[in-house]
Amino acid sequence: MKIGKELLAKMPENYRNHNVISTSAIGMLMKFRDVESAERIFRSIETKNIITYNAMIKGYVGNETFEKAIYTEFNLGYVGNEMFEKALDLFEQIHLGLTNVTYTLVLNACAKLCNDRAMKIGKELLAKMPENYRNDNTTSTSAIDMLIKFGDVESAERIFRSIETKNIITYNAMIKGN
Template identity: 55%
Template sequence: INIYRISNKLYLGYVENKMYEKTLDLFEQLPFSLHNVGYIIIFNACAQLLNDRAKQIGKKLLQQIPKYFHNDNVIITSALDMLMKFGDVENAENFFQMMKKKDVIAYNAMMKGYVENKMYEKTLDLFEQLPFSLHNVGYTIIFN
């Protein structure tokens, strides 16, 4: 039995049912570290809750994330989304700069975060730096 798969299923079940507090309760009760999908789910739960507890857990988790996950764009993009929702633009920018191979999803997450934080000029600046053509989601972010 893979304990990571079981815990991820439990986390995901809570998140899909919008039971974010229960997700964090379970996360704090389990005595082992997260695996890649677990980080994504917990960052998502923290981003949805947006309360002090979620911010504390999310930021603590970011400090503890193993270095080998720093190259995982999905995990880092989930962290970007969470940080932007917390209004922690500076840390989101630091994680974005740390990404070696930024993809369209990471750029979209940053631009969306800038818009959510009413930093429209930064959104346009980042849009102008895109090293590839954008698809519909990116254009929707820019035009809104």
Template identity: 35%
Template sequence: MAGKVFALLDEMKIKPDSFTLAILFKACAELATDRAIKIGRKLLDEMPENYRNNVVVLNSAMHMLMKFGDVESAERVFRSIKAKGAKIYGALMNGYNLNGESWKCFKIFEEMKEKDVIPDEIEWNILIGACSKSGMLHHCQYIVNQIPLNIQNKIRTQNALIDMWGKCGSIEKAKNVFDLVVDRDTITYTAMSNNIFFH
């Protein structure tokens, strides 16, 4: 019901705080209509200076810009952030995946390593998604070799890996991951079935 958010915005007589602003950016991203894009850009332009280091607000703003297809502006917001954590890197990589620029994720991953920013499960899964889209086996193996075992053993990551290996044409590696999954769910079976069916 993102549309109703704008009705409330019209009623507001006060400036949105950081929490409200993050919600508004999210609503704009969800709708991504001409009106939503106009409102989102206006809110971003008029954003108070003290919010320009608020990670939650900037994460939300980057996601919105990526949903608008404005990769360049999202990159500008990313570069403006002084203390970048894993979630901000994840938002940028996720945006690249959304906009068909998955290859940029690998460059960002190298930057994370240089800056000693440790990805969590979400960022690893975004990287696996980038590997799926690239379809390059060497990229996939390079990323997988660096995923910590405690993350590799999580069902969501295992499902993503089955899908990734299948999309890269390595049914054998997909089957190896499938065999390791302890609590298989419908996503696990669907991912493996797709690999067998489409190859």
């Protein structure tokens, strides 16, 4: 571990954005259980590829940080590449505790798809959403955007009125469906 970290520290700056080298470094750090350093390298890569994403997912699974693995696959892999149907497929297959981030991502995917399946999943998710997430501006804005796109203005208004501290993004979502 010490040698690997020394090599990383001495690595020339122009090598740091080379996908093969960065992906190898991510794999090494994940094996050493240094998830934070692996995430730092991952974030620094300008142009990520499927191998880089897979290294992160494999590392998260190896370190038993399953929610981060699913988040990476869901957000960066599917939602980030506008593969919203696949994102919903993955969501329906996982059975982990939902966070405000997960709610936001799934609601955004539903809003983008705006079909019967997305409407069903989105409305079921809203019905199950804990009260403490309803006052999270990002999550609530995603819910408003989705509902407006589904044509359910009444429910969107109800969520909008329940938000204690609104911001410009929340107002925009309500005005134009984001």
